[in-house]
Amino acid sequence: MTDERPTRLSLGGLKLQTLAPLESDGDQIAMPARRPTSGEPVSTRVVIVGSGPAGLTAAIYAARANLAPIVIGGLVGGGQLMVTSDVENYPGFPEAIAGPELMDRFRAQALRFGARIVDADVDRVDFAGRPFRLWADGVEYRADAVIVATGAEAIWLGIDSETRLRGKGVSACATCDGFFFRDKVVGVVGGGDSALEDALYLTRFAKEVHLIHRRDALRASKIMQARAEANPKIAMHLNRTVKEVLGDNTVDGVRLERTDRSGEEILPVEGLFVAIGHRPNVDVFRDWLDLDDKGYLRVEGRTTASNIDGVFVAGDVDDHRYRQAVTAAGEGCRAAIDAERWLEATESQAPGGTAAVATPPSPTTAG
Numbered sequence: 001m002t003d004e005r006p007t008r009l010s011l012g013g014l015k016l017q018t019l020a021p022l023e024s025d026g027d028q029i030a031m032p033a034r035r036p037t038s039g040e041p042v043s044t045r046v047v048i049v050g051s052g053p054a055g056l057t058a059a060i061y062a063a064r065a066n067l068a069p070i071v072i073g074g075l076v077g078g079g080q081l082m083v084t085s086d087v088e089n090y091p092g093f094p095e096a097i098a099g100p101e102l103m104d105r106f107r108a109q110a111l112r113f114g115a116r117i118v119d120a121d122v123d124r125v126d127f128a129g130r131p132f133r134l135w136a137d138g139v140e141y142r143a144d145a146v147i148v149a150t151g152a153e154a155i156w157l158g159i160d161s162e163t164r165l166r167g168k169g170v171s172a173c174a175t176c177d178g179f180f181f182r183d184k185v186v187g188v189v190g191g192g193d194s195a196l197e198d199a200l201y202l203t204r205f206a207k208e209v210h211l212i213h214r215r216d217a218l219r220a221s222k223i224m225q226a227r228a229e230a231n232p233k234i235a236m237h238l239n240r241t242v243k244e245v246l247g248d249n250t251v252d253g254v255r256l257e258r259t260d261r262s263g264e265e266i267l268p269v270e271g272l273f274v275a276i277g278h279r280p281n282v283d284v285f286r287d288w289l290d291l292d293d294k295g296y297l298r299v300e301g302r303t304t305a306s307n308i309d310g311v312f313v314a315g316d317v318d319d320h321r322y323r324q325a326v327t328a329a330g331e332g333c334r335a336a337i338d339a340e341r342w343l344e345a346t347e348s349q350a351p352g353g354t355a356a357v358a359t360p361p362s363p364t365t366a367g
Contacts, residue, residue, distance in 0.1 A: 041140040043131065044068045046339055048115075049122050050149035050281075052079020053325045054315025056106040056115075057332030058147045058339075063113035065340045070143070071110065071117045072136050078103040079151050080316075081325055084167065088179060090325055102325075127288045127308050144347075145310045145339040148289070148297065149332060150281035152316040152323070156274055157189065161245040169251030169271045172278075174198035175324065181206050181271045187254055189242055190275035191215060196224040198275045203233040210267060212237045214259050237267065245272055280317050289313070294320050304335040310346070312339050 046062050048055050051073025062069040081087065084099030093102070111117065120137035127133075131142035154172035156162060162170055171177040174188070174197075182205045188198050191213035202209045211228065216239050218225050228234050239260040246253040246266070253268045280296045282289070290298040290307040297318040299305060304312045314335035315328035 041133075041142045042070065043142040044070050044116075045143065045343065046070075046145045046147065046336075047072060047132070047134055047141050047143035048147045048149060049134070050074065050079070050151055050315065050317070051077035051107070051117065052081065052103075052149065052151045052315060052328060053106060054151070054317075054328040054332035054335070055079075055147070055149035056103070056110045057329040058149060058314055058336040059110040059115035059117075059332075060106075060113055061333050061336035062147075062339065063110065063115045065336065067145075067336075067340060067343070069115050070141060071115055072122055072134065072141065073117050073119055074121050074150075075119055077107075077117075077119060079325075079328075080153065080173075084173075084176065086180075087176070087325065089176065122284050125284055125288060127311060130310060132310065145312065145343055147304075147312045147314055147332075147335045147339055148285060148306070148317060149313075149315045149328075149335070150285075150317045151328070152278040152280040152296070152320070154274065155277045155279055157242055157276070159242070159244065162242075162272075162274070165245050165247060165251055165272075168249060169247065170245060170274065171271065172274045173323070174201050174273050174275070177271075177273075178202050178205050183207050184270040185268065186210070186271040186273060187212055187242075187267065187269040188273045188275055189213075190277075191218040191220060192275075192277070193220045193224050194277070195275035196220045196228045198273055199228055199234050200224075200231060202273065203231055206271075207233065209234045210237055210269060211235070212240055212242060212254070212256065212267075214241045215239065216260065240265075242272070278316070278320065278323070280320075282317060292318075296320050304331060304338045305342075310339075310342060312342075 045067040046069045048058050048069050048071045051071055055071055059069045059071045081099035081103050086096040087099050087102055088096040122134050122136045125134045130144055132146050134141045178201055184206055185208040186202055186206045187210045188195055189212045199209050199211050211234055239258055240256040241259055242254050243257040244255040245251055251270055251272055253266050256265050256267055282297055292298045297313045299313050299318050304314055306313050312335040314331040316323050
């Protein structure tokens, strides 16, 4: 660990570092608050980790249920919508809305109902018993219930031109952005099922889809390969990697490098979709919460409950299928309701209003 931290952001005028809203005539207004300096733990009913659609929706529902939620939202909050330009498929916005503006509204609504938001990353957790303990930026937080909504992040190619044109023709979500490429030529990078699903989906809009893969054979299932090969709109470019995304303010092509021999080529495209995978943000919870075979957090049945009583999971951190803002928000709602009902049930049964917690696996030292 070092003392260097990313620059703190201000989203649409809303301060991220807000610990306590003040009451005015009617609504609650978010105001900057000082961090605890006494060294005493900060205790509350519910701590929510993550400030994307799942985390902030959970905060809205938990606050309205008088659970006094504290959202530990990360140094740069808002989830993947913070790098999304126009969102056209979120209900209630027929004229579309910019991703950062949509997250501003989520945040403002959570603050209005009394949620407290901290712009810090969780360093480590201790889920051995209640109260659950979490540490962020040198402060210990204690909660009777925890909602994990840390999301997942797309794995990018890692080249400067890709970063520069992200949201300007470079995307990691075909379902979100495919509509913008009607009658255009696009590229898809990847060779697994997700890449082929994206390529097939994009044929609904684009006039040509160029699939770019670094190996001489795709990794996708045979049935997905057969569907892609049978689609006349899809062209395969194997043994190639993207060396550079071309264009100033929008994408107008990619420079490809051969992997089987020396040589480069220019492929004219108007959009590039990166589909080489997603990485769920689970590291701090890995020693406590069960993961599935893809590395995402596992939930119990049709609930949002994890393997530890009182710890709930919502959003893309457990969803490798849908990965949409609206489904993440729905899971945030479910997790808050599950947490509220679990607290009511356990506190009514336990002597003195304190419930026991199932013993988790023995963790290794985190942090």
